[in-house]
Amino acid sequence: MGKRANNDNRITGARLIKDALGWHIAFRVQTLHARPEPHQGAEVGIDAGVNLPLALSDGNHFDHGRPSRLANGTADRDKWLKSEEKVKLLRLEQRAAHRKSFRKPLERTSNRLRKTYDQIKQLRATATRRAVDWQHKATAEIAGQYGTVVVEQLNITNMVTSARGTIENPGKNVAQKAGLNRSISQEAWGRTVTMLTYKLVQRGGALHKVSARNTSLRCSACGIITPGSRKDQATFECENADCGWSGNADHNAARNVLQLYRMGHVLIPAAGRAVARRTRGVKPAAAR
């Protein structure tokens, strides 16, 4: 640290966090950087793919080599666990369900059941750490290569309403479980966007958001939505007789995302909650 360290590089906050793996302290720091030169990298659209974790509009993709879906087509929330860890997790979940079945109404959670919950949480925390590590590497590579990155706006409303399940109460029906899985993958996508945003700014680039509406249904070659073009999760074959473009469904969506940006349809975040503020001692102009 040089002479400027006193003022420009400083800790602006600290937070103690307890998660399943133990206590952590997180410092919020403010550092002074030289303004980066404008990024020379190309524009790219990115889709949070169903089959490809990050599908890029230019045909590239970033994959962690872990299938995101189970054999029955639902998202695999435990894809970051090794197979023996998955076996262990399943055993713990069965044990928890079994112990819970003996619990009488209003009876407090037994220490044994609590311990099982803790073990489940530890495995989940391990999985999250691995996911975050991969996301840091992938987003750093993208932010180094591309100067303008366009992504879809995350649908927060869906995320909140679908996140009803918890580890203790995963939800009884398939729809609730699917909702929990979806909210986990959306949480991961939100983290990817956050990482991309600051990593791009550090390198003189920028991130833009566009509306996710119809990006997976529209053909990125002819721009028309022709019913039946989305063959399955992975395949897009344009049914427009004059077009017939075909390709990976996630790449198609990423191309649409970039196209929306090029057409100028960028989402600008609205101001947050409207808060009426009044400086102490100064009456608002209207009341004077």
Ligand SMILES: [Zn+2]
């Ligand atoms: Zn087409």
